[in-house]
Amino acid sequence: MSKQHLDVPKIVRQNESSSDVHKDRIFLLDREFDDPKLPSKRYFCPYSNQIEGVLASFPHLQSRIEVVRLPFRRPRQTVIDLLGEDNQGLPVLIFGNSTLPPDDAKVAGNQHFIADTRRILELLAERHDIPWPH
Numbered sequence: 001m002s003k004q005h006l007d008v009p010k011i012v013r014q015n016e017s018s019s020d021v022h023k024d025r026i027f028l029l030d031r032e033f034d035d036p037k038l039p040s041k042r043y044f045c046p047y048s049n050q051i052e053g054v055l056a057s058f059p060h061l062q063s064r065i066e067v068v069r070l071p072f073r074r075p076r077q078t079v080i081d082l083l084g085e086d087n088q089g090l091p092v093l094i095f096g097n098s099t100l101p102p103d104d105a106k107v108a109g110n111q112h113f114i115a116d117t118r119r120i121l122e123l124l125a126e127r128h129d130i131p132w133p134h
């Protein structure tokens with residue numbers, strides 16, 4: 001186990017029992033999708049795919065992070081239920097409640113999250129024992 005992992009403070013809230021909410025969760029767009037505003041082509045999200053690449057390169061992340069892929073079309077109700085209508089842009093990292101969120105996390109209700117892709121990649125390095133994005 002890395003030093004970095006041991007240093008992460010544990011703050012488990014007693015009233016939340018599902019294991020998923022203890023983990024960091026990443027919500028991505030589906031690997032391919034249609035955009036009704038740009039018909040006749042299929043698309044992928046370059047931001048989500050940076051994260052897909054890192055997940056594929058460092059497979060131990062699969063046991064540490066919950067990954068949810070969602071359709072492109074709005075409303076993205078799964079994310080709206082967690083972060084509200086104004087924060088449904090993807091990708092997004094929602095911090096698990098077993099560790100402290102970083103100081104720069106945004107807050108929606110009782111959730112802490114980051115939506116900037118580069119910062120998500122840095123946080124995977126900070127919190128989940130992978131190399132840093134160069």
Ligand SMILES: N[C@@H](CCC(=O)N[C@@H](CS)C(=O)NCC(=O)O)C(=O)O
Nearest residue numbers: 045046047089090091115116117118
């Ligand atoms: N927050 C991201 C950008 C995310 C982004 O623009 N995602 C696109 C998908 S490729 C998107 O969701 N666009 C349209 C929409 O949200 O409906 C970043 O700058 O790192």
